[in-house]
Amino acid sequence: MTRRLLYLSGLAILAVILFHAAGIGFVAMFAWSHRYAPATADPGGSASYWALRGMEQVSVFSIPAFMFVSGYFTAFATGRSRHTLGWDAVGARIKYLLIPYTVWTLALFAFAFIQGRRPGLDGYLVMYLTGGASPAYYYVPLLIQLYLLAPFLIPVARNRPLLLLVVTGLIQIAVQLTYYPALLGATDPALLTLAGAIPKWLFITRIFWFCAGMTAGFHLSGFKSLLSRYKWVLASGALLLIPLGMIEWEILAAQHWPEWLAHHETFLDTLYSIGVIGSVLAFSDARLPLPGFMEDLGGKTYGIYLIHLPVMESTARAVYHFAPALLGYQLVLQPLVIAVGLAVPLGLMALVSRSPASRYYRYLFG
């Protein structure tokens, strides 16, 4: 099963790219439609719309999967004999998360500066601390917070695993419940503004996944027997939750549009992620497609994560300016941004790896 975690990471980074490609597709469909379609055209409910929503929904397990793997690692790094994770290991992990993040954040700041976007020193500081340089970067401060909490969570994961899972699960559900007041018929504006008010970079939004990985690592035999017993429930549940999650999202989006263009993990997304992560690990003896490629991607997850979205966004902007007609053809746009989002980071990593700058590889890509 341990090796399957590498496959899961590869699958998750592909899912991240698909998720962001779908987001770019929606921007092309709604915000940039004046570049290629008559003003009266309404793409909502079209085949392209549902295909993009499907891509997005299938991919929502990605960040939970990364968090799960990171949590599992803390259990591994603690070992059998130590009470909790040493601060030296926490510091080393954070160092190699922070250095590449800082390099690419500064590069994006410079790119934005050239384009005239200059938020001032306070603005830069807030963006740096919250992962605001790119919509994907919230993941880094989020993960760092969880690593800093790990030494305190580990004794609980080891001795009271159920308590930890229940408490962190309830915390995460409480966060998600802020999305639902409108669904329950609430009209109080204060209650409605709660939706999406909790920032994605705050540890409470994903703490359950990190603790789930940690708990799985400490109680491996129990975790494996649980997976084995429920593997078909997990797999069929994951499949069923794809359309259910899409329906849920449509209902939520109808209440909050257009603020809901930014995706947040919902309760059904959480159940779906449990299904996907559980299934991938439960069927660890089954042969999944492209094992070598996926494991290779799994090992390069962080570098791909940091680079893919700026590259995909730049490509989409280039299409907007130089070939706007393509924006109306998702069948062309999607393969293009997905290919660029994967190939450019991998190419860059290969280039650095084979150059005299290879000694700096870890400072650029983790």
Place this chain on the structure above:
Amino acid sequence: MTTETASVLMDYIKNDLVRDRKAAISPDDDLLANGTIDSLGILQLVAFVDERLNLRIPDEDVTYENFRSANALATYLDSLK
């Protein structure tokens, strides 16, 4: 035998994980405490041992104690043979 296994592991760690052949890592260095390998590095190491050394490490044995250093892992792997 352990020295030979440790040498194979050191080559992999330096060339494929750290990507710096001249990296100052010794076979007894704590790979986690100094940040030489991370969560994915451990998983890559497990995959490498499986693929290249034809040794499948049981999940329960993927522990800090066995993976702490190249020498610790080599000793563990030789005990599997």
